[in-house]
Amino acid sequence: MEERIRFRLNGQECEIQVAPDRMLLWVLRTDLGLTGTKYGCGIGICGACTVVVNGEAVRSCQTPVGAIRGKEVLTIEGLSQDGQLHPLQKAFAEHDALQCGYCTPGMIMSAYSLLRKNPHPTREEIIAWMEGNLCRCGAHPRIVRAIEHIAREGKSEGGTP
Amino acid sequence: MRNVNAYLETDFHDHPLQRVIGRRDFLRLSGGGLVVLFTLPRLAGQVQAQGRELPEDPNAYLRIDEDGTVTCFTGKIEMGQGVITSLAQMLAEELDVPLGAVKMVMGDTAFCPWDMGTFGSRTTRFFGPALRQAGATARQALLELASEHFSLPVDDLATADGFVYLRREPSRRIAYGQLVRGKRIERRAKTEVHVKSPSQFKVMGKAVPRTDAILKVTGKAQYSADLRLPGMLYARLLRPPAHGARLVSVNTDRARSFPGAIVVEEGELVAVLHEKPDLAERALQLIEARFETPEPTVDHETIFDHLLKVARPGELVAQGGDLETGQRMASRRFRATYLNDYVAHAPIEPHAAVATVEGHRLTVWASTQTPFPLQEQIAREFGLALEDVRVITPFVGGGFGGKSANRQALEAVRLAKLTGRPVQVAWSREEEFFFDTFRPAAIVTIDAGVATDGRLCYWDYHVYYAGSRGSEHFYDIPHHRTLASGTGWQGGPGSHPFATGPWRAPANNTNTFARESHIDLMAAEIRTDPVEFRLKHLTDPRMRRLLEVAAGRFGWKSAPHPTGRGYGVACGIDSGTYVVTMVEVEVNRGTGEVKVRRALAAQDMGICVNPEGARLQMEGCTMMGLGYALTEHIRFRGGEILDRNFDTYEIARFSWLPEIDTIIVENNSLEPQGGGEPAIITVGGAVANAIFDATGVRLYRLPMTPERLKAALAEQAR
Ligand code: FES
Numbered sequence: 107m108e109e110r111i112r113f114r115l116n117g118q119e120c121e122i123q124v125a126p127d128r129m130l131l132w133v134l135r136t137d138l139g140l141t142g143t144k145y146g147c148g149i150g151i152c153g154a155c156t157v158v159v160n161g162e163a164v165r166s167c168q169t170p171v172g173a174i175r176g177k178e179v180l181t182i183e184g185l186s187q188d189g190q191l192h193p194l195q196k197a198f199a200e201h202d203a204l205q206c207g208y209c210t211p212g213m214i215m216s217a218y219s220l221l222r223k224n225p226h227p228t229r230e231e232i233i234a235w236m237e238g239n240l241c242r243c244g245a246h247p248r249i250v251r252a253i254e255h256i257a258r259e260g261k262s263e264g265g266t267p
Numbered sequence: 268m269r270n271v272n273a274y275l276e277t278d279f280h281d282h283p284l285q286r287v288i289g290r291r292d293f294l295r296l297s298g299g300g301l302v303v304l305f306t307l308p309r310l311a312g313q314v315q316a317q318g319r320e321l322p323e324d325p326n327a328y329l330r331i332d333e334d335g336t337v338t339c340f341t342g343k344i345e346m347g348q349g350v351i352t353s354l355a356q357m358l359a360e361e362l363d364v365p366l367g368a369v370k371m372v373m374g375d376t377a378f379c380p381w382d383m384g385t386f387g388s389r390t391t392r393f394f395g396p397a398l399r400q401a402g403a404t405a406r407q408a409l410l411e412l413a414s415e416h417f418s419l420p421v422d423d424l425a426t427a428d429g430f431v432y433l434r435r436e437p438s439r440r441i442a443y444g445q446l447v448r449g450k451r452i453e454r455r456a457k458t459e460v461h462v463k464s465p466s467q468f469k470v471m472g473k474a475v476p477r478t479d480a481i482l483k484v485t486g487k488a489q490y491s492a493d494l495r496l497p498g499m500l501y502a503r504l505l506r507p508p509a510h511g512a513r514l515v516s517v518n519t520d521r522a523r524s525f526p527g528a529i530v531v532e533e534g535e536l537v538a539v540l541h542e543k544p545d546l547a548e549r550a551l552q553l554i555e556a557r558f559e560t561p562e563p564t565v566d567h568e569t570i571f572d573h574l575l576k577v578a579r580p581g582e583l584v585a586q587g588g589d590l591e592t593g594q595r596m597a598s599r600r601f602r603a604t605y606l607n608d609y610v611a612h613a614p615i616e617p618h619a620a621v622a623t624v625e626g627h628r629l630t631v632w633a634s635t636q637t638p639f640p641l642q643e644q645i646a647r648e649f650g651l652a653l654e655d656v657r658v659i660t661p662f663v664g665g666g667f668g669g670k671s672a673n674r675q676a677l678e679a680v681r682l683a684k685l686t687g688r689p690v691q692v693a694w695s696r697e698e699e700f701f702f703d704t705f706r707p708a709a710i711v712t713i714d715a716g717v718a719t720d721g722r723l724c725y726w727d728y729h730v731y732y733a734g735s736r737g738s739e740h741f742y743d744i745p746h747h748r749t750l751a752s753g754t755g756w757q758g759g760p761g762s763h764p765f766a767t768g769p770w771r772a773p774a775n776n777t778n779t780f781a782r783e784s785h786i787d788l789m790a791a792e793i794r795t796d797p798v799e800f801r802l803k804h805l806t807d808p809r810m811r812r813l814l815e816v817a818a819g820r821f822g823w824k825s826a827p828h829p830t831g832r833g834y835g836v837a838c839g840i841d842s843g844t845y846v847v848t849m850v851e852v853e854v855n856r857g858t859g860e861v862k863v864r865r866a867l868a869a870q871d872m873g874i875c876v877n878p879e880g881a882r883l884q885m886e887g888c889t890m891m892g893l894g895y896a897l898t899e900h901i902r903f904r905g906g907e908i909l910d911r912n913f914d915t916y917e918i919a920r921f922s923w924l925p926e927i928d929t930i931i932v933e934n935n936s937l938e939p940q941g942g943g944e945p946a947i948i949t950v951g952g953a954v955a956n957a958i959f960d961a962t963g964v965r966l967y968r969l970p971m972t973p974e975r976l977k978a979a980l981a982e983q984a985r
């Protein structure tokens with residue numbers, strides 16, 4: 107049965123009429139037209155669908171939309187503010203931390219949640235945290251470097267506004 | 268409250284739906300700003316498949332608008348390999364425009380010159396020269412136009428940054444866009460046009476960041492499944508449990524009563540369509556179907572015996588000297604058989620396509636490496652004229668050779684025709700594994716010998732099912748023969764229980780693993796350092812230099828293996844590029860797990876167009892290669908695929924990340940060679956040899972899983 111579900115999406119109030127057991131991934135991609143969040147495995151293993159809910163990285167393919175009622179959802183589309191790239195996005199672009207780019211939104215959202223919790227992670231901490239995000243193109247070395255760069259600069263302002 | 272509909276305004280202005288138009292029509296329609304139609308000189312016509320050549324007319328490759336924007340048209344597609352950047356660099360170089368002025372239109376059959384597909388590291392090697400020639404020819408035409416404009420001889424003029432200027436008075440200049448404005452020019456270039464030589468390069472050969480990076484880090488880059496046309500339906504299709512299974516009965520009643528679901532049944536095609544993809548999937552689950560699955564006759568363990576039984580006779584790939592003479596010379600002979608399991612492509616983006624029918628015209632957006640062959644496939648299968656079918660290729664989320672069969676696009680077309688609505692078919696991960704055209708399981712037998720002087724005297728090599736690419740050795744061996752049973756990667760009827768196909772550097776991973784393992788094995792047996800042993804049998808100066816450079820950079824310490832250090836080396840050649848990989852591994856004897864601590868990839872790829880892009884590919888190849896070396900394999904029972912998601916099919920993860928070093932040795936005497944594939948071919952062999960150096964145990968089968976290594980170590984202990 108469809109219900110009215112309200113939450114904050116990328117800093118704005120959002121209300122949709124939707125069956126609460128539908129997965130957030132598909133609601134984002136179709137009902138809300140935000141296709142930056144990707145499908146990769148559907149079982150919570152690849153991380154392509156990662157979004158940030160109340161500061162925590164979650165797998166949107168495993169998160170029923172009913173579970174985000176009243177929460178704050180951040181997707182890749184909400185990361186740049188006023189046309190300014192988020193430092194992480196900039197770092198990914200500058201470090202060539204991508205090839206096909208399909209895993210990239212999930213990578214950035216995972217990294218975002220890490221830096222929110224821990225603004226200066228070590229290389230080991232970065233690697234451990236990112237373990238659940240798969241990249242088939244092998245962009246791993248650059249991804250780690252991009253995150254390390256931000257960790258050193260301590261430039262991630264973390265939290266959603 | 269935010270109007271959520273604002274999110275739905277997907278921007279399709281780049282993708283006109285209505286008109287499927289030819290490039291000529293487009294040029295006519297686009298009116299002003301049209302360039303330079305001229306016919307000569309003839310471009311170095313590169314024959315593609317079916318005897319087709321790349322066009323001679325530079326207008327097929329580029330357009331200059333009044334505002335100075337240069338559009339580059341290529342049938343190649345971007346799937347991560349970075350040609351969106353390197354092709355733009357080539358055009359910018361030859362045309363003398365800033366890199367940022369070049370806009371790429373890729374894999375759109377309405378605008379781009381015909382192309383056989385993006386694979387085989389062919390983009391830079393074969394499309395590249397034609398594109399550069401087109402750019403150089405257009406620049407010459409612009410110079411001639413400017414010479415009329417200034418009433419000065421061409422020799423008094425020069426070009427830079429999209430302008431033609433007077434050599435003596437550089438402030439007097441005219442922009443390309445202005446030169447071509449409102450004119451329709453058809454001319455023959457008066458002189459023969461040459462592309463630039465490496466010493467003249469300003470854009471090529473420079474490390475530049477990817478031009479698609481911003482789109483990709485903001486989530487704006489569109490992949491096929493991101494397209495949503497008005498009225499579009501998402502389709503989920505009923506799939507058999509195994510290859511070869513037949514649908515016996517099906518009941519779709521419950522699916523039909525699912526709100527909003529449309530069910531299509533046409534023979535074996537049973538699909539549910541819905542405005543929401545996840546709801547289409549739910550409705551699909553309500554279908555009751557019975558399949559008849561044939562009794563499995565092979566599985567992932569028995570497959571090799573089966574394959575050998577039905578193998579075709581070997582075709583001669585290369586030979587020299589006389590094998591029998593070589594065998595008589597041998598003081599020691601070494602025979603071994605090398606195996607590798609089936610491997611999946613597993614791009615993180617599964618296959619997807621959107622199809623829409625407007626009257627008798629059809630537009631398809633597809634995740635494909637072969638837009639033009641797809642256009643032909645569709646025209647043939649649905650009885651349409653070629654010009655009524657337009658294929659557009661959005662960004663492709665990884666291909667590796669696995670996105671050429673286009674099944675998903677044909678499904679989307681069929682369903683769009685049946686429903687009369689735009690339809691998206693996006694495969695689930697399970698479908699992606701099920702329909703993958705796997706890298707074939709393969710067998711290599713090698714019989715080789717060393718004479719009393721420690722030199723290789725014969726080499727008898729036979730590869731089955733992998734294909735012949737990379738099977739020819741490059742060592743100095745007087746008596747040798749190389750045979751291939753099946754020179755391609757499709758096994759032929761009665762061999763593989765499912766489809767197989769090209770996988771990044773097809774055949775060469777198998778061949779290089781086998782050859783380099785065997786070379787290493789012999790070096791160890793005669794107590795010679797493996798690098799020294801290779802150098803002793805290498806006369807090719809390119810490979811010698813590369814191996815020496817690599818050994819120096821890696822800090823290779825000469826000693827017969829095994830040393831316990833865990834060092835491994837492998838050499839290979841792919842797509843004209845020479846590559847050496849060296850790794851250092853650590854083996855956990857208890858668990859059989861292998862950790863690659865550091866890896867060096869060294870490459871001689873001729874002229875390197877984009878060093879940064881090339882390094883990215885080398886790193887990517889190294890990471891992806893660790894997967895096929897250590898964990899990746901498809902398990903199956905007959906036509907039933909047992910590994911169908913990333914839970915059991917393990918690809919390389921962050922924790923595997925070695926310290927990766929890359930070297931590109933300069934070689935400007937050679938045209939650019941392949942870059943997207945070569946550095947993967949040596950990973951399996953280098954890791955196998957490193958495991959041997961660490962443990963004294965050699966594994967003859969890929970992948971070298973912890974279970975397999977543990978078993979081999981246990982065997983050694985006995
Ligand atoms: S799609 Fe959600 S984790 Fe893979």
Ligand code: FES
Nearest residue numbers: 205206241242243
């Ligand atoms: S960049 Fe292609 S999957 Fe990561």
